[in-house]
Amino acid sequence: MTAFETLLALRAAAQAEGIPTLRDKTFSRLIKEVRARGAERILEIGAAVGISGAAMLLAAENARLVTIEKRAEYADRARKTFRALSLDGRAEVLEGDADEIVPLLSGGYDFILLDGPKGKYLSYLPHLKALLKTGGALFADNVSLREYGLKHTERRNRTAKQNMEAFCAAVFFDGDFSAQRYEEEDGVLLAEKIR
Numbered sequence: 001m002t003a004f005e006t007l008l009a010l011r012a013a014a015q016a017e018g019i020p021t022l023r024d025k026t027f028s029r030l031i032k033e034v035r036a037r038g039a040e041r042i043l044e045i046g047a048a049v050g051i052s053g054a055a056m057l058l059a060a061e062n063a064r065l066v067t068i069e070k071r072a073e074y075a076d077r078a079r080k081t082f083r084a085l086s087l088d089g090r091a092e093v094l095e096g097d098a099d100e101i102v103p104l105l106s107g108g109y110d111f112i113l114l115d116g117p118k119g120k121y122l123s124y125l126p127h128l129k130a131l132l133k134t135g136g137a138l139f140a141d142n143v144s145l146r147e148y149g150l151k152h153t154e155r156r157n158r159t160a161k162q163n164m165e166a167f168c169a170a171v172f173f174d175g176d177f178s179a180q181r182y183e184e185e186d187g188v189l190l191a192e193k194i195r
């Protein structure tokens, strides 16, 4: 079994358990982007059990990953995922709340996967922009929040959607970014920092 086949088996097992992970087309788009960009320093907000993180490391063999996860059991399992794929030397799992961790990070990243708490994208944006190198890319999942309302009250759903639209608008109207939005699955915003 290749490492990628092992990853796909771990992904299928996680999906069968109801653990959140990128949907198929978004997963493929992520791999394609990371590979094409030859990313070397990757940041991820929202590791879950490490499936997208491992995919990025397999797609970019020189990359190192920092990934943040609030749930202790997911963070542990993400570490196991990286070990199972011999990627643990290139992956660092920061266990805790991204609200507290993101403002403390430093250094330039050339790829950021934003897949954490959906109501917080806008508040993370200034930090993520500062952490992103010129030429680097921000890949934000779930910007259309199509399934969000299934789990929450109508009011919370509306607020989350407004926050997310404000996040997308902030990226699109920021002249330092060149952004594109893909409506497939739950919506992806891909923004390159051009200056």
Ligand SMILES: C[S@@+](CC[C@H](N)C(=O)[O-])C[C@H]1O[C@@H](n2cnc3c(N)ncnc32)[C@H](O)[C@@H]1O
Residues within 6 Å of the ligand: 020, 021, 022, 045, 046, 047, 048, 049, 050, 051, 052, 053, 068, 069, 070, 071, 074, 096, 097, 098, 099, 115, 116, 117
């Ligand atoms: C959609 S899942 C991530 C899926 C993962 N990127 C993948 O594709 O395999 C979102 C994750 O963000 C985590 N999360 C939610 N709020 C968080 C916060 N404030 N800080 C850090 N992680 C958080 C959740 O526990 C969950 O595991």
